[in-house]
Amino acid sequence: MVVQQDKIAYVTGSSRGIGNALVQALINEGYFVYGLARSNDFVHEKFEFIELDLNNLNKVKSFVFNSLAENNLLVNNAGSIGEIKPVGSISNDSIEQVMNVNTLAPQILINNYINRFKNENKTFHILNISSGAGKRPISSWASYCASKAAIDLFSETVAEELDWKGMSNWHIHSCAPGVVDTQMQVEIRSSIQSDFKSLENFKSLKENGELVSPEEVVQKLMQMVKNPEQFSNVVTSVRDF
Template sequence: MKYAVITGASRGLGAAVAQKLLTEGIHVISVARHENTELKQAAAEAGTGYMHFVCNLGFEEQVQNVFSEIAETVFKDAEQVFVINNAGVIEPIEVAGELDSSLVMTNVQVNLNAPIMICNLFLQKAKKTAVETVIANVTSGAAERPIHGWSIYCSTKAAINMFTMTAGLELEKAESSSKIIAFSPGIMDTDMQATIRSSSEEAFAELETFKNYKEKGSLRSPEIVAGALVELLLGSHLENGKVYKVNDLL
């Protein structure tokens, strides 16, 4: 059986990826604070396996416990495992010197620590069981340039890119069958974009630019981006450690 473990699968890109993988006959394991009941219904209609695990990625102990349980379940009969570390937070949107320390800690935990912990757990299991595991860490163009008010988001996404590249190098050296990549989805019409547009110009200098994206219809739908990611993952030519950009795939 093929499994796909998706964080942040209750909405946005995560939900769209889950929907597409279900149509491919892949057993989806959704991980989020809240369940998307439409996924459960879609799985039933497609006759595909589906499970949901409640987890707040902002808490280290929850991540360790929940994903240890998921890994034990999945690797019992898996022929291939996909892991999509999609969940992320943009807050705090604020200039350095005005940052909320609790929001900083949550951002680092959700955007960086949790994906690393999840990758580590699944790569350990993959090595022990010799099950091919493909990991995609969802990143951002913000990883590659400084953006006013996004110092923490830019930093965590840059760090996840470097982790991905390094882990990919290590898998290649070990001649592993497993792969790890990063995927930059571009600007999408999601709740994160709504959060960005609700910030202040003092905290985020590019506020008007992002409002214009919405007004001019420049935001891609999560379904289009999900299609590009799923096609990439199910292909046979993934390059270990590479940061793939949606603009190069569509």
């Protein structure tokens, strides 16, 4: 469906966690939001669900961005941590799935998004949800760390290209949300001590109330959504706000 609105956002991983909290915040800010995910139970007159499995790259490659507004936003939020085990113990399918969802699918969507709208004189913002794990090695998270490091550098390179082409109406950021109380944290705490040496550290974060809520993170992300030009660093963290 082609929607005529002043503000339009596409959000991957919209069904839960940061993605769902962001969808609701964007709607409150006047956006019509397309939620891209495998499933959905959220209903709102300014929301449309589009079923898209980011692990299916053929489906991702064929996805078409149809709607255009004065202000346009693409949020690559969906993420997968995969099997929490050291390299040599994880399955090849897990490696493939993590890289598809966290790195390849976002790159393809960004490529399609820029290609579709590069000649439009509107405002565009691409926001990739990254991770501090892309800045340092975490044992048993090798693919996840690599996938987030890749999306950070991809974002910085795209920013260089947009500047080179004089596309000042485009902005791109890759932002780490911190340690958030989401389903991914549940998966981490459900791992096995012999596979993950930092397991007790992550359990203590929950026990000590040190995890932030998706809503708290989204409050900060919305600062960037509202004023992307004020954030000069492409790769950043909500802890820097």
